[in-house]
Amino acid sequence: MSIHWWMFYCYIILFMGGAFMSRLPREVFGRNLLYDFHKSVGVLTMALLTWRILTLLQVWWKKYTKRLPKYSSQWMQKVALHTSLYIFMYAVPISGFFFSNSFQSNNVRFLGVTLPDLFPQNSDLVDLGRNIHFWLAYTFLAFIILHTIEQFKVVKGFWRRITKRKIKPS
Template sequence: MQRYTKTAMLLHWLIALLIISAFFLGLTMVAIPGFSPTKLKYFSWHKWLGVTVLALVAIRLLWRLANKPPAPLASIPPVQHKLAEGMHYLLYFLMFAAPISGYLFSSAAGVPVVYLKLIPLPVIIGPDPELKALLSTVHYVLVMTMAAAVVAHALAALKHHFFDRDVTLKRMLPF
């Protein structure tokens, strides 16, 4: 059985964990009314997760370009291969677009991003209330689309494992 490289597996599962964490932290922080120290702390953590995801996805994309993934399984119909390929393109787009839109939203809100309280990221756009509202919506739509795509991706992997009984999922599992 051809498997993904250990590096690809590590990046896949680490990014997945960070995206899920950022998603639920985002839902939690926006549900807190007003501004409180806890809410502001959660916003900082959410931004740090987003910046980390963005950096790791860039590394993952470079790794994938330099290291071919395993060949598609011959037992899977070509239309499913095309759907899986399309889903991977969508996920890569969203893994870049969601954090970038969040970063731009933060800039338009006039709130700088200081990674881990140590590294101030450059301000690309200045405060702009109209752009802030637009970018808030864009970020929300991208994140919710990513959540749906991640669930679909996970369900497809489980379908392959439990119903088709092929090795699709096993090729990405580190154990």
């Protein structure tokens, strides 16, 4: 479960940072560093996601080889929501790669190390890449909100845990 929360923090940083830096004028000092940081966190999140999926597949294999789940409409809705979340978790960073690679070749770095391009540079596709990345990110955010609503009890307990203050007896 801790990987879930690490990814949560990464996505919060990505959403807030992406919304902030996309509004910055090009001439602002440090703008490129913010973009490099954003891309590094995106790559880290994809690595964490891959680790999470491999772990999840192991857990599912152990759990469902012993006993199949009870198929119900509620179970199907949860599976559909979580499958959508996992698709978005990969699609948004890949659309970011598409946007970045279309704009300029060899510009995605992870902690200073330049990563190979996934897509060829093509300045005609920059606007398409920007729009795809934007709309996928905000659609993903809508699905995260649905997930939060579905898991309200868990979120409420987490909130209580992080805001709990220890009161020392007098």
